[in-house]
Each structure stands twice: as structure tokens, then as C-alpha cells.
Amino acid sequence: MDAIKVFCPATIANVSCxxxxxxxALDAVGDEMIVRKTPEKGIKITKITGQDLPTAINKNVAGVAGLTLLDKSDYDGGFEIEIDKRIKPGSGIGSSAASSAGVVWAMNHLLGNPFSNLELVQFAMEGEKLASDVAHADNVAPAIFGGFTLVRSYDPLDIISIPTPAELYATVIHPQIEIKTSESRKILKTNITLxxxxxxxxxxxxLVAGLFQNDYELIGRSLEDHIVEPIRSILIPEFDAIKNNSLEAGALGCGISGSGPSIFTLCKGEDMAKNVAQTMHKTYEPVGIDYDIHISKVNTHGVKIR
Amino acid sequence: MDAIKVFCPATIANVSCxxxxxxxALDAVGDEMIVRKTPEKGIKITKITGQDLPTAINKNVAGVAGLTLLDKSDYDGGFEIEIDKRIKPGSGIGSSAASSAGVVWAMNHLLGNPFSNLELVQFAMEGEKLASDVAHADNVAPAIFGGFTLVRSYDPLDIISIPTPAELYATVIHPQIEIKTSESRKILKTNITLxxxxxxxxxxxxLVAGLFQNDYELIGRSLEDHIVEPIRSILIPEFDAIKNNSLEAGALGCGISGSGPSIFTLCKGEDMAKNVAQTMHKTYEPVGIDYDIHISKVNTHGVKIR
Structure with missing residues (x-):
């Protein structure tokens, strides 16, 4: 196979606690990407649609992640990449991670899968480093492994797949204000109380026990964050209203997706997820800020062939 | 039934992370207790063997825990308690919790089990309060539920049972120096770094994922504590030597049991647990401090009838 089209999922990092x-990983929202083998060495981004992003390899997260893989492989040729960028940068649902994860997964596939998922995460983390100065794995890991992932340790990198209950959905609202990951890290305190x-x-x-036991109530009770949410939620207009109304509408739990501004809920079943989306619409329409709402099953596959 | 003899297990709290x-809960070490219904109201501790402990109801954790249950029940009579105290107080393997948990479990059994395990934990926590000024649940919960328990929240009290891999053993060394729980809490810092x-x-x-998946390696990798162990281990002579030698002998992980001075390891299989015990003997014999070593399967039943 010389070319492949993949779906690169959006992801929710942190997940409250x-x-x-x-x-x-999400299923209903993500980028699409076409990756082609070329006889020429190196990587070229030939086309980006959907968003205005740099095609220069060293300035694009997909380029950086792809180059990292290429450096480690013994493949002689190169790759061409087309990206249909459907996840808005700065949304808090892993826009950069989707590109980084998608490109390394696709390249690995075209090369006959010489690298493990764990190695792919390590390559994709280089893209994350370009995007936010820190080589985080909490978005690229679920994008590549699918489902829920736990980054138990960075040194050595240890990623644990956690099972996903079959009826688990996420509803996400993205208020279109910009919060940079690097900025939203700066406001965090270095110390917390024991x-x-x-x-x-x-x-x-x-939460981990609830996911293993398909215990939706326990999952909901565990979605608490007394450390980061009280600080970061101040940056998100109407966070409290969205949270309170979503919980009232039946959401299991609600929190900030990644470093925001997106707000996620987890729901049992599609009907509840749709109810919550309706409530979010009602809450945000009067605010006067543009927003998107996504309803998605949890994606247990990660990046996949389209 | 008017009388019952129960085994009240020792427990390891904290478990590193x-x-x-x-x-x-442990299986090979614990107190024994005989509880009898009496027509007279109230609770009487008629006999304590093994340790020199007060029989006055308000000064004995079993008395306090038992009275709490009696207050909540509509039973007209009372109870007599005999305790064979085999767990040394101040050992860090839940000596007070065993008495508190055992007495409420036995009384509940004699009354036809009107109370849930969660309620029994709440009664037993009153005994813990007498012992260490704080109504902790992390020893009484496993003593009553058996296996591994997670106290997800205190308000409201939410206790989650975590499954126990079949071959999981603990080896515990109790160096006979006294460290009071209240003292060992005082040296902890109020703040930690994020x-x-x-x-x-x-x-x-x-660790929770490893227990669900019977993944002994993951259990071992997860038994890390960068917060409390570096501070408390200073109080325990030869902690580092015991830890290093036990890990070298094959233990999955090693840490402080409760607030110490006992040091626990988790092991896969009885042979490994015995190897680790031998290493502990070799390490501690030259130290000149008396010590006990316990080898035990994890007890998945908690308090049980003898």
C-alpha cells in the first residue's frame, strides 16, 4: 500500500480528576489526513484545508512528529501529507495531538507497522512539544491507543489502556475564545494542599474502577477536580452554568477538556448525550460567543482508516 | 445464634501511592474475638489476652465502635466481648482497626445483619477516632470488606472494592519500635508540589488498573510514593535496606504499612513472599531491634467466623 486516508480523533485530556x-478519544470529531509514500526522502505537507496552518515541516506538528518517526526508521523514501483540519486549534480537544498522532500512525501503517503504539506516542509527543513547549502524552496517547489511556509515568513512558463502558458518550461544547495551553499552565499553582x-x-x-466495572454512577461521582478546575474555569465564560445545567440534564459528570476552553461531559447513552447538548445550546445561545457542540461515542480504536 | 468467634484481620493502609x-486485608495475622449476646444492656469487655489494653468501654476502640453500633440498633440487650489481641498496637498494620472492625462485624452478625458493610465501617471509624484522633477508614474498610478497598470520598463516605489477583501475597516486617499515628502525621507537610x-x-x-487486570508487573511499577515515604521512612531504621533487598529478592513493590514502623511488600506467589521474608530476616537480624515477620495471602473476606 502506498497511500492511506485516516481519521485522526479529537481527544479529551485530564478528564477532571x-x-x-x-x-x-472521540469518534464524531477529528481531522482527516491522506499520507502517501514518495520516492524522494523527507516529508512534504502538500495541502492543508479547513484551517490556516503552516505547511513548513518544522512549524507544523504533523511535520515534526512525522520527521521524528522517519529519523528512527530505515525507510529510504519519504511521505507527502494532505491534512483536512476539522478540529479548531486552541479548542482544548487535542487539535495538535490529532495531527501528530494521525501522521505517525499512518506512516507506520504504510511501512508495515515496524513501531509499537508506545513508540508512536513518543514520536507524536515531539509534535506536542512544538505546539505547547511540553512533550505531553495525555492527548496523543488516547488518539493512538483509543479509548481511555492513563499515562502512569513519563520516565520511563508507561501508558495503560483502561476499558471503555459500551454506552459511554461525551458531549463537548467549544466556546470559540482562545486559551493557549502554555498560558493556561502558567496560572496553575506549583503547590497544592496534601x-x-x-x-x-x-x-x-x-474513576479507573468505575471504567473497569461499567459502573456509570461511580464514573460520575469520581469526575471531581478540586485542584485545576477552580482556577482554569475562571477563564471560560459561563463554565458554572454549563456544568450545573448539564448535570441537571443527566450528565454523569462535567469538567474542562484539556486546558479549555472546551467543556466536556460524560453521559450514559446517546439520548442523555443529546439532552445535554440541548441544554448546552440553551445555556450558550444568549451569551453571544460563537460555539460548537459535539456529541460523540468514546472512540475505542483511536486513529483509523477512512 | 448467641455467641460468635471471629478472626479480625490486620490490614495494610496507604499501600505506597x-x-x-x-x-x-491480611490473612495470616489478626486478632481473635468472642462476642456474646447478653440480656443486660450495654457492652462489657470481659477479657483481653495478648496485650495489656484497657477494658473500660470508652477507652477501648472495640468498646467505642461497639457502642456506636448499639446506639443505632433497636436491639434491647447487650454484648460481652473477649479479645485475644495478637496484633501489636502501634505496629502499623491496623491493630486498632482490627478490634473496631471485628466487634461491629460480629455484633451485626449476631443481630441478623441489619447493617450494611458501609455502615459497619462508619461505626468502626469511631474506634479509629479514639485511637488516632482522626476517624480514618483506610484500615477498617479493608478489614470489613476484605481485599483491597479504596476510600474514594469521606463526605459522603464512598468505599470501592477493588479485586485481588489470586496469587497476591504480602510479606510484612514489624520492627518493634513505636511510632504513634498522630506523631507520624505531624511530620507530614501540608503542601505538596503539583x-x-x-x-x-x-x-x-x-495500581487500580493492575489489580483489575491481574497485571502483577503493573502493580509493582505503580507501588511508588514520592510524597509520604521520603519523609516517614526516616523514622524507620534500615527502611532503605529492607526495601532494596526485598525488591532484589523479587518483591513486586515495597513501602511503609500505614504510618509505620511496619514495612510491607507485595509479592506474586507464596514462594516469592517466603524469599522476601528470608531477605528481611538477613537484613534485620544484625540491627539489634526486635522484629516480627508475617507472610500472608491477601484476605478477600475481611472479618470471618473462626
């Missing part, structure tokens, strides 16, 4: 370690830490790891343990 | 939320918090909840997520 899993700051910097947990993430999940007491809040204990609540956070109690909740993360509960 | 699960400070204040995680605990597990970075260490992230590592801790990453590890707790990994």
Missing part, C-alpha cells in the same frame, strides 16, 4: 495523566491531593487520587482511583 | 485512600501529586495519581490509577 486525571490532570496530566488521563485522556480519552488534602486536595488525597481527594484527587481517591477520585482517580474511583 | 494510595495515601489515606487505599488499604488491604508535580508530585500528578505522579501519585498516575501511580494510583496504574
Amino acid at each position: 486525571g490532570f496530566d495523566v488521563l485522556g480519552l 488534602e486536595k491531593g488525597i481527594r484527587q487520587w481517591g477520585n482517580l482511583g474511583g | 494510595g495515601f489515606d485512600v487505599l488499604g488491604l 508535580e508530585k501529586g500528578i505522579r501519585q495519581w498516575g501511580n494510583l490509577g496504574g
Whole structure:
């Protein structure tokens, strides 16, 4: 095979109690990408539609991630990439991670899968480094592995797949204001109280147990964040209203997606997810800020062939 | 039934990355207790063997826990309690919790089980409050539920049972120096860095996932504690030597049991647990401090009839 078209999923990182370690992949929103083998060495981004992004390899996350893989492989040729960028940059649902993850997954596929998913995550992390100065894995890991992933450790990189209950949906609202990941990290405090830490790891343990046991109620109870959400939510207009109304409409839990501004909920079943979307519309229409709403099943496959 | 004899298991709280939320029950070490219904109201501790402890109801954790249950029940009579105290107080393997948990479990059994396990934990926590000024649940929960338990939240109290891999053993060394729980809490810092918090909840997520998946390697990798262990281990003579030698002998992981001074390891299979015990003997014999070593399967039943 010399060319492949892939779907590169959007992702929700942090997931309330899993700051910097947990993430999940979405199904209904993501980029599309065509990757072609070329006899010439190197990587070329031939076309980007949907968003105005640089095609220069060293300025594009897909270029940087792809080059990292190419450097490690013994393949003689190169690749051409076309990106249909459907995830808006700065949305908080892993726009850069989708491009980084998609390109390395597609290249690996075209080369006969010489690299493991864990290695792909490491290559894609180089793209994340370009995007936000830090080589995070909490978006690229679920984009590549699919479902829920836990980054247990960075040194060495240790990624654990957590099972996804069959009826788990996410509803996400993206208020179109820009919050840069690097900015939203700066406002975090370097220290937290031990007491809040204990609540956070109690909740993360509960969330992981809930996912293993298909216990939707436990998943919902565990979606608490007393550390980051109180600080970052200030940057998101009407965060509290969206959260309160979504929970009232039946959402299992609600929090900030990644570093925001997107707000996610988890829901049991598509009907509940749609109810929550309606409530979000009603809440945000009067605000006067443009927004998108996505309803999606949790994507247990990650990047996939289109 | 008017009388019952029960085994009240020792427990390991914290379990490295699960400070204040995680605990597990042991099988090979615990108290024994006989509880009898009496026509007279109230509770009487008629006999304590093994340790020199007060029989006055308000000064004994079993008395306090038992009275709490009695207050909530509509039973007209009372109970007599005999305790064979085999767990040394101040050992860090839940000595007070075993008495508190055992007495409420036995009384509930004699009354026809009117109370849930969660309610029993709440009664037993009153005993813990007497013992250490704080109504902790991380020892009484595994003593009552058995296996591994996660205290996800205290308000409301939410206890999650985590499955136990079939070949999981613990080897515990109890150096006979006294460290009071209240003292060992005082040396902890009120604040931690966010970075260490992230590592801790990453590890707790990994440990819970490892227990669900019977992944002994993942359980081992996740048994890390960068927050409490570096501070408390200073109080325990030869902690580092015990830890390093146990890991070298094959233990999956090693840490402080509760607030110490006991040091626990988790092991895959009885042979490994025995190897680790031998290594502990070799390491501690020259130290000149008395010690006990316990080898135990994880007890998935909690308190049980003898």
C-alpha cells in the first residue's frame, strides 16, 4: 500500500480528576489526513484545508512528529501529507495531538507497522512539544491507543489502556475564545494542599474502577477536580452554568477538556448525550460567543482508516 | 445464634501511592474475638489476652465502635466481648482497626445483619477516632470488606472494592519500635508540589488498573510514593535496606504499612513472599531491634467466623 486516508480523533485530556495523566478519544470529531509514500526522502505537507496552518515541516506538528518517526526508521523514501483540519486549534480537544498522532500512525501503517503504539506516542509527543513547549502524552496517547489511556509515568513512558463502558458518550461544547495551553499552565499553582491531593487520587482511583466495572454512577461521582478546575474555569465564560445545567440534564459528570476552553461531559447513552447538548445550546445561545457542540461515542480504536 | 468467634484481620493502609485512600486485608495475622449476646444492656469487655489494653468501654476502640453500633440498633440487650489481641498496637498494620472492625462485624452478625458493610465501617471509624484522633477508614474498610478497598470520598463516605489477583501475597516486617499515628502525621507537610501529586495519581490509577487486570508487573511499577515515604521512612531504621533487598529478592513493590514502623511488600506467589521474608530476616537480624515477620495471602473476606 502506498497511500492511506485516516481519521485522526479529537481527544479529551485530564478528564477532571486525571490532570496530566488521563485522556480519552472521540469518534464524531477529528481531522482527516491522506499520507502517501514518495520516492524522494523527507516529508512534504502538500495541502492543508479547513484551517490556516503552516505547511513548513518544522512549524507544523504533523511535520515534526512525522520527521521524528522517519529519523528512527530505515525507510529510504519519504511521505507527502494532505491534512483536512476539522478540529479548531486552541479548542482544548487535542487539535495538535490529532495531527501528530494521525501522521505517525499512518506512516507506520504504510511501512508495515515496524513501531509499537508506545513508540508512536513518543514520536507524536515531539509534535506536542512544538505546539505547547511540553512533550505531553495525555492527548496523543488516547488518539493512538483509543479509548481511555492513563499515562502512569513519563520516565520511563508507561501508558495503560483502561476499558471503555459500551454506552459511554461525551458531549463537548467549544466556546470559540482562545486559551493557549502554555498560558493556561502558567496560572496553575506549583503547590497544592496534601488534602486536595488525597481527594484527587481517591477520585482517580474511583474513576479507573468505575471504567473497569461499567459502573456509570461511580464514573460520575469520581469526575471531581478540586485542584485545576477552580482556577482554569475562571477563564471560560459561563463554565458554572454549563456544568450545573448539564448535570441537571443527566450528565454523569462535567469538567474542562484539556486546558479549555472546551467543556466536556460524560453521559450514559446517546439520548442523555443529546439532552445535554440541548441544554448546552440553551445555556450558550444568549451569551453571544460563537460555539460548537459535539456529541460523540468514546472512540475505542483511536486513529483509523477512512 | 448467641455467641460468635471471629478472626479480625490486620490490614495494610496507604499501600505506597494510595495515601489515606487505599488499604488491604491480611490473612495470616489478626486478632481473635468472642462476642456474646447478653440480656443486660450495654457492652462489657470481659477479657483481653495478648496485650495489656484497657477494658473500660470508652477507652477501648472495640468498646467505642461497639457502642456506636448499639446506639443505632433497636436491639434491647447487650454484648460481652473477649479479645485475644495478637496484633501489636502501634505496629502499623491496623491493630486498632482490627478490634473496631471485628466487634461491629460480629455484633451485626449476631443481630441478623441489619447493617450494611458501609455502615459497619462508619461505626468502626469511631474506634479509629479514639485511637488516632482522626476517624480514618483506610484500615477498617479493608478489614470489613476484605481485599483491597479504596476510600474514594469521606463526605459522603464512598468505599470501592477493588479485586485481588489470586496469587497476591504480602510479606510484612514489624520492627518493634513505636511510632504513634498522630506523631507520624505531624511530620507530614501540608503542601505538596503539583508535580508530585500528578505522579501519585498516575501511580494510583496504574495500581487500580493492575489489580483489575491481574497485571502483577503493573502493580509493582505503580507501588511508588514520592510524597509520604521520603519523609516517614526516616523514622524507620534500615527502611532503605529492607526495601532494596526485598525488591532484589523479587518483591513486586515495597513501602511503609500505614504510618509505620511496619514495612510491607507485595509479592506474586507464596514462594516469592517466603524469599522476601528470608531477605528481611538477613537484613534485620544484625540491627539489634526486635522484629516480627508475617507472610500472608491477601484476605478477600475481611472479618470471618473462626
